[in-house]
Amino acid sequence: MRPAIRSAVTASAAGExxxxxxxxxxxxxxxxxxxxxxxHWISSALCLALVxxxxxxxxxxxxxxxxxxxxxxxxxxxxxPPAVVEQLAEIETEAPLSDDLASAIxxxxxxDLSGHLARNEYGEMVFDLARPGVDGNLVLDLNEGRAYxxxxxxxxxxxxxDLHKGRNAGPVWSLLIDLAAVCFIIFALTGFxxxxxxxxxxxxxxxxxxxxxxxxxxxxxxxxxx
Numbered sequence: 001m002r003p004a005i006r007s008a009v010t011a012s013a014a015g016e017x018x019x020x021x022x023x024x025x026x027x028x029x030x031x032x033x034x035x036x037x038x039x040h041w042i043s044s045a046l047c048l049a050l051v052x053x054x055x056x057x058x059x060x061x062x063x064x065x066x067x068x069x070x071x072x073x074x075x076x077x078x079x080x081p082p083a084v085v086e087q088l089a090e091i092e093t094e095a096p097l098s099d100d101l102a103s104a105i106x107x108x109x110x111x112d113l114s115g116h117l118a119r120n121e122y123g124e125m126v127f128d129l130a131r132p133g134v135d136g137n138l139v140l141d142l143n144e145g146r147a148y149x150x151x152x153x154x155x156x157x158x159x160x161x162d163l164h165k166g167r168n169a170g171p172v173w174s175l176l177i178d179l180a181a182v183c184f185i186i187f188a189l190t191g192f193x194x195x196x197x198x199x200x201x202x203x204x205x206x207x208x209x210x211x212x213x214x215x216x217x218x219x220x221x222x223x224x225x226x
Contacts, residue, residue, distance in 0.1 A: 040190035047183035057164035133159025
């Protein structure tokens with residue numbers, strides 16, 4: 001083969017190799033871009049409502065004194081049937097309430113104590129009935145044979161703030177917060193991946209990303225860690 005022809009063939013093969021490598025890189029980039037976009041929008045769709053909840057309650061929590069109301073207190077007093085008092089008095093220290101006892105207490109006070117533990121302390125039983133936005137308790141005075149039910153309603157904002165913290169919200173809500181946190185992490189990581197792939201087309205990508213990462217550290221070092 002003549003040298004000129006050999007050189008042309010070699011150059012052609014090299015060009016095809018470069019083209020193949022470029023196509024492979026482009027295919028990989030397209031694959032990751034599709035995957036990142038897919039998971040980014042899925043995670044954003046799943047956690048949109050909770051992101052809004054936690055964002056808004058982040059403000060209301062930070063200024064709770066301004067947004068939360070003082071609360072409306074309500075105290076009710078009830079007389080307990082002697083038979084119920086006798087059965088409760090048989091609980092010496094701590095025991096779960098039976099369904100019959102819980103039903104009898106509900107009929108007398110309107111308060112459902114199903115699944116609660118009864119603790120007898122010198123003839124008095126106190127049940128914590130707090131829930132998001134509401135502080136409440138039921139006191140059973142076995143010595144007097146009376147029940148005292150108190151509730152303090154702190155309003156809707158307090159309820160949302162308690163949901164933000166998972167306060168008195170139960171295990172299911174706590175699990176929902178964990179699942180939401182996983183969605184937030186996926187949303188953030190896929191967003192970072194998309195930033196990485198498109199950084200060349202947006203020169204301000206890394207300065208803005210770096211500023212967002214460093215700002216909390218600066219604020220902590222200058223104004224918190226004293």
